[in-house]
Amino acid sequence: MKSSRRKFIRMAGFAALGWSICPSLAGAAVEAGPKLYFKGEEQLSATQWAMAVDTKKLTRQVMNKCIEACHTLHNVPEIDSNQNIKWLWIEPFRNLFYDQSHPNLTDMANKPFLALCNHCENPPCVRVCPTKATFKRPDGIVLMDFHRCIGCRFCMAGCPYGSRSFNFFDPRRYLEQLDPEYPTRTKGVVEKCEFCAHRLDKGQMPACVEASEGALLFGDLSDSSSDVRRALRERYSLVRKPKLGTGPNVYYLI
Numbered sequence: 001m002k003s004s005r006r007k008f009i010r011m012a013g014f015a016a017l018g019w020s021i022c023p024s025l026a027g028a029a030v031e032a033g034p035k036l037y038f039k040g041e042e043q044l045s046a047t048q049w050a051m052a053v054d055t056k057k058l059t060r061q062v063m064n065k066c067i068e069a070c071h072t073l074h075n076v077p078e079i080d081s082n083q084n085i086k087w088l089w090i091e092p093f094r095n096l097f098y099d100q101s102h103p104n105l106t107d108m109a110n111k112p113f114l115a116l117c118n119h120c121e122n123p124p125c126v127r128v129c130p131t132k133a134t135f136k137r138p139d140g141i142v143l144m145d146f147h148r149c150i151g152c153r154f155c156m157a158g159c160p161y162g163s164r165s166f167n168f169f170d171p172r173r174y175l176e177q178l179d180p181e182y183p184t185r186t187k188g189v190v191e192k193c194e195f196c197a198h199r200l201d202k203g204q205m206p207a208c209v210e211a212s213e214g215a216l217l218f219g220d221l222s223d224s225s226s227d228v229r230r231a232l233r234e235r236y237s238l239v240r241k242p243k244l245g246t247g248p249n250v251y252y253l254i
């Protein structure tokens with residue numbers, strides 16, 4: 001079979017599978033790499049997507065709005081136990097930055113901040129996944145292919161930020177409302193924030209950013225005129241556990 005025909009059949013297979021693979025795989029194939037990454041007309045693109053969290057604007061009300069927007073849109077269930085699923089959650093400063101104590105920051109120890117997957121430059125979760133269910137796109141987004149996940153949880157052990165959740169139960173049983181535009185998961189599958197890759201594909205910003213009243217900024221780290229780069233130029237910022245060398249792409253503006 002000619003290679004062009006093989007490629008066509010392969011891509012047609014991905015298109016037919018559509019949501020059944022992963023929400024954002026309309027924009028990226030399973031073996032994500034430059035050759036298989038194709039853009040739609042509306043798609044927002046970047047060399048490296050990044051988020052900046054303006055901690056001065058993070059009120060409890062804003063954080064709850066962000067979490068609700070994210071979890072509603074992605075069919076993330078609310079399970080009242082330590083086996084809850086979380087894509088975006090609230091954590092006190094001292095937990096997020098316990099390795100970066102600074103005399104000027106001690107008054108912030110109990111201040112609540114938002115936490116999510118850092119879409120790391122060198123993501124250990126991707127390195128340890130034996131099935132490539134978790135992979136990094138050329139634009140820096142670290143994604144999950146729910147159907148490839150065998151539930152071994154190596155990625156959870158590999159992530160030093162606790163950014164991944166495991167479905168101990170069928171999550172659909174805990175959903176009060178269902179967004180039909182996003183796939184639900186099954187028992188035994190790992191999940192996490194996907195930087196709203198499926199919204200970027202449609203030309204939209206992440207849901208949490210839209211709900212954040214300016215507390216969350218999102219943009220291309222390699223574009224010096226992007227909101228994120230501008231904020232990083234103007235403000236002091238922290239990333240979580242920088243000594244580990246994972247290269248987090250979520251910045252906290254202090």
Ligand code: SF4
Nearest residue numbers: 117118120123125159
């Ligand atoms: S924060 Fe954790 S899950 Fe997210 S990319 Fe980094 S290592 Fe992977």
Ligand code: SF4
Nearest residue numbers: 070193195196206208
């Ligand atoms: S970027 Fe999207 S998936 Fe990630 S926390 Fe925000 S709303 Fe949720």
